[in-house]
Structure formats: C-alpha cells, structure tokens
Amino acid sequence: MPPRISTSRLTQPQTCECFRSRSRKSPSTPAPSTRQFHATARHGTRLRRNMWEWFQGPGRVFREPLPGSTNYLSAYDKQGNLLRARRNQQEDPEDQDELDQDEDAIVQRELDQGLDDVERENRAIDRATKRSAREEIEERGGIPPERQGDMRPYPLNQSFKSQPVLSEDLREQLYVQVVHYRHDVSSVAATFGVDIRRVAAVVRLKTIEKQWEEEGKQLAKPYAKAVLNMLPTTPFKPETSKPITPHEPINDLPVHPRTRQQIFYPTSESRQFTREDAAKVFDSKLLPADQRIPLPMLVDLERWKLQGLGREERQKKQREMDDAARTAIETAARKKAAWEASALRTVPGRRWDFKFEDISAEKVGKDGRGRQAVGYRYGMPHEDRKRGMVKIPTSVE
Template identity: 55%
Template sequence: MPPRIQPHRVQIPSSVQCFRTRPTELVCEQTRQYRHLTKPPYVNPKMKRLRRDMQAWLNGPGKVFREPLPGSTNYMAAYDKQGKLIRTKRQNQGEEDVEEDAVPLEKEPEIRKQEEEDGLDEQEMQARYEQREFVRQRKAERDARGGLPRERPFDLRPYPLNQNFRSQPVLSEDLREVIYQQVAVNGVDVSTVSAAFSVDTRRVAAVVRLKTIEKKWIEENKPLAKPYQDAVMAMLPQTPYRPNIPGKMVPHETINDLPVHPKTRQQIFYPVSESRQFTREDAAKAFDETLLPADERIAHPELIAIEKDTIAGLSREERFKRQQERDRVAAEAKAEQEEKRRRWEEKTQRVVPGRRWDFKFQDFSAEKVGKTGRARNAIGVRYGMPHEDRKRGMVKIPTSVE
C-alpha cells in the first residue's frame, strides 16, 4: 500500500474574493478552501458485504477452482455449495457403476490359450479381446483422472443458471495428429478418414490445414501458444483416440446430417394413393425433377451400402471386398471427372500471367442467362425470389388429381 500524503504537503486550491468598501476603492482578499484529506471515502454497505462474501467463497468452496482436476473440465455445476464433487459423493453412495477389474496385458497369452482349449472360434476370441482392451483403456483413463469417475452430461454445464447449455467435446491432440497423418502423409481420402473417425469432412479438412500451418511454423522456429492451448484444452471435454480398440472408436459427431436444399423449402401438397409406396426418390421428384434423393445427397452414402451388407448377413471378408470395389469405382470416376474438367479449362480458358496473379478469361454468351437472367450458369450476383406458398390468397391445395 503506498504511503499517505501528509495534509500540509498538499497544495490546497485557493480563490480570490473582491468587494468594494468605497465607491472608488476595491479590496481583494484571498480565501482558502479546506477539505478533509484523511477522511476515508464512503463505501456502500451492500458492496462491502458482497466483497466480504466473495473473499469467504474464495477461501472456502471456491478453493477447489485454483488447481483444476486432471482430466476434468472442473465446472461449477459439478460441485455442491460446500465445494465437494457431486459425482464423487454419488460414487461413495453406490450410485455410480463400478468398473470391473481390468485384466493385465501380460496375462493375454494365457487367456488366449485357455479360450482355444475351450473351443471358441476366432471371431468370438477377437470380440472378447476387444472387450478386455476396452476395460483396460477405461481403467487407464480413470487412473489419469486420479481415480475420479467419468463426467456426466450434468457435469458439463459451465454456466449453472443455464440448464440447457453443455460444453461440446473437441478433438484431442492425439486424434488431430492421427487425422493429419492419414490425410497428408498416407494420402487417404478425406471422406474415408471422416467415416473412420466419425468426424465431419469440413472438420477433417480444417484439422489438416491447421496442422500444416503448425508444422510449418515449427520448422521456421516461430513461437507457438502452447500454454494457452493446454489451458483451453483442460477446460473442455475431449474426444479421445483409442488405437488399440478398433471396434470401440468414440464417435465425435454425426457425419451424415442432411443439409437443407433450397428446393425443399417450399410447402407442397402432393396427393398420393394409399396403396402406393412413397419412397425418398418419389419425395425428391415431387420437389424437383433434378433433385437427388436423401440417400444420395448425404455426405457418406457409402455407409448405407455397408449397413445393407451387414443386414444381409454377409461375412466380414465379403463386406470388405465389396467396399474396396466401391472405393475403386468412386476413385476412378473422380479421376475421370477431374481430367474432364482440366481438358475443358484448357480448351475454353485463356490464362494471362501477371506479376502476382494469373488472370483467366473465358468466353460467355449473354443468351445463356435464361429468361429471367437468373440461370445457374449466369455471370454475376444473382438474387433469388422467395416462395409464395404462404402468401395470403394463394391456392395451395391441389384442385384436381391426375
């Protein structure tokens, strides 16, 4: 605390007061204004009480937030008013499921030999091994958390007064590194990596771009904000990467969400006979003749074919062969399309090299803009027209059935 200034050392402002004693004489006197410098300022009692309560909370229940728990988000909703972890209390009361003891990895040869003597087939032995590996992985994660149970959705609320908001998990550093290695180093397709790790294709592309910049900065010896990254990652739930458990991959997000097509935003009354089977292809044709069905507009239509093969009861080898054949056909079609686009650009575009950029010119006919000037291949900014399906006075119900 800085030393106080003595009152006699402070320059006190003064003023001059003038008055007339006689009509011809003007007398001026210097007056001094005094104020108390040692009197403490006024403090609102309510603010004093709030400050005292805040200090009591910091020294009491709020002490647990000074050092965050390892492997936990450490949000306020996970503690009670006394500063005790709620999920630890539930575990002590027997409400939390206790995990079974994990089998050490050194005993795997003995267990496998015992299973062979019992006459189990290879598929059943592999399933049991994956289950034991999953238990070992969960035990390792629990030991990393210091023996604490896993977080529940109730513990992922950073704002106690907002009951509906929960923190969404982010990709862990190990998972992001594996995604970068698969795409940038091994040359695996983005769609395949997205389906393997259950991560959206746009997120996979973003991870690859950011990782590329990060590794470039490391080569150039540029400083990285690693402490900031570690602090933020410690406050958010993460999607782990489990390389030893192929069948127990933790899904990060839904990857087959169907985007809303502009053609499907209008309200349509389409009469259909009750005896007719109305499929997704028919629904797409009802909106527009060129609109693809939902099974073909999703990000990963190959997952539908894999699920159909599983429902048909095909073996794992047969499903793998079919998937390889579908991947080969898709890769050939994509390469052919890219080659066709490249030949078309060489034939129709003229490239003029510049000092910083290359300018591309292409001939275009003004007659290709359509009747309204809003054709798909038209040049320039095009504004759409809103649908009139909810406009008052418009007849929306069909008046006749063909």
C-alpha cells in the same frame, strides 16, 4: 505579500460555543458519518465473510484443479465434492464382474442363449466401450470423464452446455491421414466421426502451421495449450482398445429450400411411395435424402448390417467401393491431363501463362448460346436494349 493578521485581534470562541449549543438543541439534524463506503453496510461485510468461507471450504478444489478436466461449478456440489466420482461408486458391480470375464467365455454363453449375430455384435461393442471407459478412469486416477451434466459452466443457465473441441493429437492424426496416407476426406470423416468441413479446415490450418514452422515463425503454443485445458476435448488414443471417439454428428441432412413448403400429394395406397418419389414431388431435380447426405456410405454399411453380413464382409465391401471410387477419380484426372496436353497450347509469359484451345464455330448453337461456345463461361448479355428488337409477345402458344 499579503499582510498578516495577529491572532489576538481575532474573535475568541464565543461564536463557536454558541454554535455548539445551538447544534445540541436541534436533534433532528443527523451527525455526518465518517465511515468509509466499503464498511457502511452490514450486508456487504456478511457477503465478504461468506466469500472467504467458500474459498476455504468448497472453493478450495478450484485452487488446484483436476488435470485434464473442465472443473466447472456444476460438476461439484455445495460441499465441494465431485458429482461424477459419486456416480462412479454407485455403478452396478455385476457389470464390473462381466467386464473382468474372458471375452471367449462371454461369446460362448451368448451362443448358448441363442442370440443372433447382430445382437452379439452390439453387446460386444457395449462391452468394449465400457472397458475403454474404465481404462480411461484408471488413467485419470479413478476420476471418470465429464458427462453432459458437467458441461454447464454457468449453474444458473441450464440450457448452455460447453461443446468439445478437437484435441491436438486428433488434429495431427487427421492431417496425417489426409496428407501423408492420401485418404479422401469423406473416408477420414466417417472413420473419426468428424464433419467433412471440419476435417478440411483442420488440414488447411495444419498445412499453414507446418509451413510457419519451416519458416521459423514463433507459434502461440502456450496460449493454445491453456485454452485446450479449459475446454472439453475429443481425444485420440491409439494405444487403447477404442482409440476413436466420435466428435459430432457427421451425417446430418441440411434442410433444402424446396422442402420447406407443405404439399398434400395424393397417391395410391397399393403403391410404394419411396424417398425418390417424395423428392420428385417437391422438385423434379431434387435428389432423395440418401443421396444428399454428406456420407452415403454409412447408409450402405447400416443396410449391410441389417442384412446379416459380418464385420469382415462389410469392411471388405467398403474397401472395394473406396478403391473403385479412388480409381475413378484417378482415371478422370489422367483423362483431363491427357486432354489438356493434346488440346491446349500453353505459351509462358512473364507473369501469366496463356492457354489456347481450338474452338469450332459449329458448336455455338442456333442462338449462339451453346455450352461449348466462346464466352459461355462469362455469360451473354440480353438483347433487350438493341434497336429493332421486339420486346412483347407476338403469339400465344
């Protein structure tokens, strides 16, 4: 244990007094600050005060957000007032009075004005859309749904807009239409305004979800509900006058690589240059735009509408085309099943089933690479490395 030194043997505070007197004589040396870091700057205190003022003022609306709304900052002004509620109050009262009138009286007035069928149908669709929007506003407690200006989650980034996602009811309806009612994917996509690839993905995911529910696996339902509450969704309300809301453009034409080049093609002025001709100019095997779009039946519907056909006639022709396409698919499936039953012999194995088919040696072609030859599916190797093969051209044609 080290020895202790008595306090009486230590020097008294003469040196301390000297140090203090010297420190007073040097005013250029600043005194050390004892304040904490968060309280040093006055600017930081003002920011905190402004933050609490915003919490108690305009920011109080985010403490209890609106149900069924995204509640982004761009949807409110600096005072915390909802912008789309103000726009709803500024709508024309004459339009509201027209929506309250009887539909038969409106149709009779349009007939007296001499409007054609297409114009009257467009006006009827607009009125139905406005009535459904008003019903939705009444269901939401007088608050209109979000618009494009309300879909900006970052106020300083005006280019980014939050895109809507499919609601749970709409995804369930897509699954029911495809799986239970046996409708083809293209018709369901055209009816609900959802892309074909998205409909197929929803059906696959819903199938897995149903399978997991049967197996008793636990699903993340609270997480999915929380995410859907924060994002704009495309609803499905069968009890309303307009239950289907289009989700996205479904007939966009992808850019073909053959059409990326610029071609100056001379043609006669007296000749009608159609889309088929333009496709042949780019490539001899390229189909026109009307046949390459995902849903060609929408073009037929629009063409029938321009021809003056009524809605019942267009729906009848579309049902006939759907029935014909479904019959052709079923016929092809039956023919394929009958051919496999007659031409293929199946030998069941322990892990795989082996299928045998009779092949004619006359179908291999002159060079042995016929489409019906054995091994055509897997390709045939080149003969460049064989001994004695001539690899240079021997004649010029």
